[in-house]
Amino acid sequence: MLSIFDKGACAPAPTPFNMAAHVLAHADALADKPALAVMSMTDAQVWTYGDLKAAVLGTGAGLLQQGLTPGDIVLMRLGNTVDFPIAYLGAISVGLVPVPTSSQLTAPEVAKMVAELSPAAILRDPAIAAPDTPDIPQLSVDKLEAMRDLPPAxxxxGDPERLGYIIYTSGTSGQPRAVCHAHRAIWARQMMHEGWYGLRQSDRLMHAGAFNWTFTLGTGLMDPWSVGATALIPNKGVDLHDLPKLLKTHKATIFAAAPGIYRKMLSDHPDIHLPDLRHGLTAGEKLSETIREEWLSDTGTALYEAYGMSECSTFISASPSSPAHPNTLGTPQNGRRIAIVDENGPVPLGTEGTIAVDRRDPGLMLGYFNAHQETEARFQDNWFLTGDRGVMDDDAYITYAGRADDMMNAGGFRVSPLEVEAALHRFPGLGTVGVTDIEIKEDTWIIAAFYTATTDLDEAALKSFAESNLARYKQPRLYKRLEALPTNPNGKLSRRALRKTFEADR
Structure with a gap:
């Protein structure tokens, strides 16, 4: 039998449709229920569903009053505050196309996005880096907050297939790509509710990430709101060490975080007692069996991992109704059509190949912004090629077999080594450079830069240069000079050999 999972497609999104309307569909019936609690160690700022809907639609009205019209692109340069999701949904509610971006990006990185997208406006916290844009209005946080009191728009x-939002992801070319998603993408996430979360309206879902991280935006906010559950987000000043206390105090029933957060919690707290927690969710990088087993042993609750990407969110996962077999990612979610393929199409069960998603998946991107050829290059017939390798067994469980490209994981962010190398190449005195991620201790990975030069370069100056040109999560944490960078028989840089170089010198 072939490595194809297909138990039937999910129902299509209704027409007409609006993503924000779907997210807030329960707001009127649950007007007084807490939709969001932004938690500090002493109190919490609570937003009811009524408050949230009013703020979103007031913001939408204000954006239209600024002269923006449906279809306009608005770039978001906002910090880790509730302003972020309100502005995001406010834009979508009135047909604008928001582009959420990491607050860690530098002004030169953002300038490239501005040049590519030509946004009609930038939603801006002055504390967040952005280039000067004399021809593009920048709407301040104060102005956005004032919009919330306007009569609702x-x-x-409209058509669920129309462009709803754009997110950036690092591409294998080294240049971040603008991924375009339709309004229907939120409809497709319903497959995750049962296939990963086990999400209920009674749940209190706490996410450890920042408001302006797409993992938090989707899993921590949009999904719980779309079923009428309560979202719990730590205030930006909360230390990771205090997460177990917040989980217990606020009676979280589901916790979502990158594997590294679970690792730190287990390291910092030998005894974690969370009586209300039903289970944890994790994504962003591969979960180790060590963390999974230790979390279960310490808390008595399971961790459910999901695999996905910016182009299609998560589509393979374990869940309370379908726990993962050891060392597997889980199974494709019901409603998906997933395969393991080679150049000839789906491979036999038990055979390694590329993980692929059916072109008709409602959660799959519309394409890369103004890049039809690049978009079509990701397809083989009707299969979208993820670039990651896997093996499907007789029960449709998929074992992750590594990345086909050299994409790195840095704290849950996918980072292209080519992008980091391109930035570092401009440093004076540096000859050649190769970047990869290395494991400095069990389950802890960092980005390392190996370079050639006539003498050791000033590491402090290298780090300062990287800080000026790259977001923090893209910056190497280790620099090492080599006489020559290792290459494969074809003369191409061997990142695997770079890792072995580091391991040999430990």
């Missing part, structure tokens, strides 16, 4: 309803 009506939802802009």
């Amino acid at each position: 009506p939802f802009h309803m």
Whole structure:
């Protein structure tokens, strides 16, 4: 039998449709229920569903009053505050196309996005880096907050296939790609509710990430809101060490975080007692069996891992109704059509190949912004090629077999080594450079830069240069000079050999 999972497609999104309207569909019936609690160690700022909907639609009205019209792109340069999701949903509610971006990006990185997208406006916290844009209005946080009190705008309803939002992801070319998603992408996430979360309206889902991380935006906010659950987000000043106390105090029933967060919690707290927690969710990088087993032993609750990407969110996962077999990612979610393929198509069960998603998946991107050829290059017939390798067994469980490219994981962010190398190449005195991620201790990975030069370069100056040109999560934490960078028989840089170089010198 072939490595194909297909138990039937999910129902299509209704027409007309609006993503923000879907997220807030329960707001009127649950007007007084807490939709969001932003938690500090002493109190919490609570937003009811009524408050949230009013703020979103007031913001939408204010954006239209600024002269923006449906279809306009708005770039988001906002910090880790509630302003972020309100502005995001406010834009979508009136048919604008928001582009959420990491607050860690530098002004030169953002300038490239501005040049590519030509946004009609930038939503801006002055503390967040952004280039000067004399021809593009920048709307301040104060102005956005004032919009919340305006009379609500009506939802802009339309074709669920129309462009809803854009997110950036690092591409294998080394240049971050703008990934375009339709309004229907939120409809497709319903497959995750049962296939990963086990999500209920009674749940209190706490996410450890920042408001302006797409993992938090989707899993921590949009999904719980779309079923009428309560989202719990730590205030930006909360230390990771205090997460177990917040989980217990606020009676979280589901916890979502990158594997590294679970690793640190287990390291910092030999005894974690969370009586209300049903289970944990994790994504962003591969979960080790060590962390999974230790979390279960310490808390008595399971961790459910999900695999996905910016182009299609998560589509393979374990869940309370379908726990993962050891060392597997889980199974494709019901409603998905997933395969393991080679150049000839789906491979036999038990055979390694590339993980692929059916072109018709409702959660799959519309394409890369203004890049039809690059988009089509990711497809083989009707299969979208993820670039990651896997093996499917007789029960459709998929074992992750590594990355086909050299994409790195840095704290849950996918980072292209080519992008980091391109930035570092401009450093004076540096000859050649190769970047990869290395494991400095069990389950702890960092980005390392190996370079050639006539003498050791000033590491402090290298780090300062990287800080000026790269977001923090893209910056190497280790620099090492080599006489020559290792290459494969074809003369191409061997990142695997770079890792072995580091391991041999430990």
